[in-house]
Amino acid sequence: MARILVIDDDVDFCDTMASLIGRMDYGFHAAYTLREGLAFLAENPADVVFLDVHLPDGNGLDAIPRIRTSSGGPEVIILTGLGDPDGAELAIAAGVWDYLVKPFSVKQTRLSLDRALRYRSEKQQAREPEPLNLSSVVGEGPAMKECYGLLAQAARSDSRVLITGETGTGKELFARTIHENSNRAKGEFVVVDCASITETLLESTLFGHKKGAFTGAESDRIGLVKLADGGTLFLDEVGDMPLSIQKSFLRVLQEKRFRPVGETRELASDFRLIAATNRNLQEMAERGTFRQDLLFRLWTISLKLPPLRHRGVEDIRSLSRQHIRKLCKGSGMPMKEMAPDFVEVLLAYPWPGNVRELFNVLEVACIVSGENKTIYAMDLPREIRIQVMRAALGEGAEAENVALDVSVPGGGALSCDIPHSLRGNLPPLKDFKAEMEALYLDILIRKTDGSPQEMMAASGLSKSHFYALLKKYGRTLKPL
Numbered sequence: 001m002a003r004i005l006v007i008d009d010d011v012d013f014c015d016t017m018a019s020l021i022g023r024m025d026y027g028f029h030a031a032y033t034l035r036e037g038l039a040f041l042a043e044n045p046a047d048v049v050f051l052d053v054h055l056p057d058g059n060g061l062d063a064i065p066r067i068r069t070s071s072g073g074p075e076v077i078i079l080t081g082l083g084d085p086d087g088a089e090l091a092i093a094a095g096v097w098d099y100l101v102k103p104f105s106v107k108q109t110r111l112s113l114d115r116a117l118r119y120r121s122e123k124q125q126a127r128e129p130e131p132l133n134l135s136s137v138v139g140e141g142p143a144m145k146e147c148y149g150l151l152a153q154a155a156r157s158d159s160r161v162l163i164t165g166e167t168g169t170g171k172e173l174f175a176r177t178i179h180e181n182s183n184r185a186k187g188e189f190v191v192v193d194c195a196s197i198t199e200t201l202l203e204s205t206l207f208g209h210k211k212g213a214f215t216g217a218e219s220d221r222i223g224l225v226k227l228a229d230g231g232t233l234f235l236d237e238v239g240d241m242p243l244s245i246q247k248s249f250l251r252v253l254q255e256k257r258f259r260p261v262g263e264t265r266e267l268a269s270d271f272r273l274i275a276a277t278n279r280n281l282q283e284m285a286e287r288g289t290f291r292q293d294l295l296f297r298l299w300t301i302s303l304k305l306p307p308l309r310h311r312g313v314e315d316i317r318s319l320s321r322q323h324i325r326k327l328c329k330g331s332g333m334p335m336k337e338m339a340p341d342f343v344e345v346l347l348a349y350p351w352p353g354n355v356r357e358l359f360n361v362l363e364v365a366c367i368v369s370g371e372n373k374t375i376y377a378m379d380l381p382r383e384i385r386i387q388v389m390r391a392a393l394g395e396g397a398e399a400e401n402v403a404l405d406v407s408v409p410g411g412g413a414l415s416c417d418i419p420h421s422l423r424g425n426l427p428p429l430k431d432f433k434a435e436m437e438a439l440y441l442d443i444l445i446r447k448t449d450g451s452p453q454e455m456m457a458a459s460g461l462s463k464s465h466f467y468a469l470l471k472k473y474g475r476t477l478k479p480l
């Protein structure tokens with residue numbers, strides 16, 4: 001409800017305004033002196049202030065700056081008995097909304113007030129949203145920036161979100177960040193790990209149970225769905241939810257009501273749903289292992305996190321730097337440097353376990369490096385160094401028997417090793433093309449020693465295309 005203040009020493013006028021504004025269903029307050037009006041504003045925010053120019057304790061025009069910066073930052077409508085062009089100019093220069101010369105009609109008052117309120121509401125809607133707190137998420141590359149846009153959209157709405165991505169890409173971290181930046185931040189962030197709860201326990205864990213509902217139910221237990229009331233329910237590994245529970249859960253999503261095991265009454269819970277999975281739910285739904293109707297209701301916003309190997313060199317560097325800093329701080333050591341050969345291995349390894357694997361490996365390397373100020377490639381686990389070395393020498397392909405002869409456009413054949421990312425499950429073609437494009441760019445930079453002219457000549461790329469690719473994959477050229 002809009003809050004209107006009238007500052008005017010004319011008591012009859014104030015009464016008329018009170019009845020008019022009351023009929024418009026807005027809140028109303030009258031102050032008969034400037035001092036009274038300012039004192040009221042110091043305690044109560046207002047949306048619009050009708051301000052008389054000639055008041056017993058001063059000139060209303062002089063008070064405009066104080067009124068406009070008071071709480072609520074109200075719009076000001078000046079009231080005057082005289083049509084004074086100089087006064088009107090002064091008032092408009094001070095940012096007032098309108099200037100009404102008494103006597104004015106009810107229609108004029110309504111019109112001016114309605115317009116001021118509409119203007120104000122549009123201004124408020126267009127106000128810059130609060131900046132997001134992304135302090136726990138690291139990564140500035142283009143792939144992550146795209147995700148931040150969706151994260152912001154998710155945080156500023158109450159929509160259901162489905163986060164997909166390989167294991168260890170940060171799905172839970174993103175879910176938590178959405179919650180912490182949302183209107184529900186004061187509520188609980190409740191994690192349900194659908195993969196680790198047994199089918200028999202899942203129903204009572206989710207919905208709670210009544211004492212005596214089954215053997216071992218020694219007291220009433222509140223379920224996770226109720227715990228998330230006013231907060232966020234995060235269904236991790238939702239693809240692992242047993243079909244029997246999917247049915248009951250679908251109802252919870254539709255009705256926001258559920259029945260604890262052994263209870264006759266239903267309970268309500270107002271939670272926001274975020275689900276995550278590294279499985280292809282669409283494919284599962286086609287095979288009949290995931291309910292299609294639940295799938296439709298799982299999300300409005302879908303956020304796909306990129307695997308670490310697609311996130312660009314700078315993201316791997318900054319994730320490593322920040323995690324090493326955290327590890328050193330945690331164990332009371334001075335910050336360790338990363339030797340160039342160490343970074344080279346980190347950049348060459350494909351990280352199938354993504355950020356989680358990177359963090360584990362960094363922890364091992366920090367421990368192995370002991371008191372040394374620098375971490376070298378030698379401090380990394382042997383399997384990782386061997387894999388990177390074999391790939392560099394082209395032996396990995398032979399050892400795994402994954403060399404391939406392919407015919408290429410324009411005729412001829414090419415014998416090549418199957419890239420690492422194609423040896424397990426095939427990634428979508430779009431992702432693979434992006435990976436190859438980034439690889440091509442890195443080799444191009446290395447072979448030409450970062451000379452833009454040579455790179456454009458060798459690749460046949462136009463200047464604009466070339467710089468667009470550098471930007472897309474977050475590559476920078478060394479300054480000459």
Ligand SMILES: Nc1ncnc2c1ncn2[C@@H]1O[C@H](COP(=O)(O)OP(=O)(O)OP(=O)(O)O)[C@@H](O)[C@H]1O
Nearest residue numbers: 136137138139166167168169170171172173355356
């Ligand atoms: N962008 C990032 N910035 C900082 N830390 C990250 C980032 N992405 C992931 N991590 C860290 O990596 C680890 C794994 O992240 P998380 O558990 O969120 O991944 P996940 O995708 O949910 O994994 P899973 O599918 O196995 O459950 C956590 O320690 C998390 O803090």
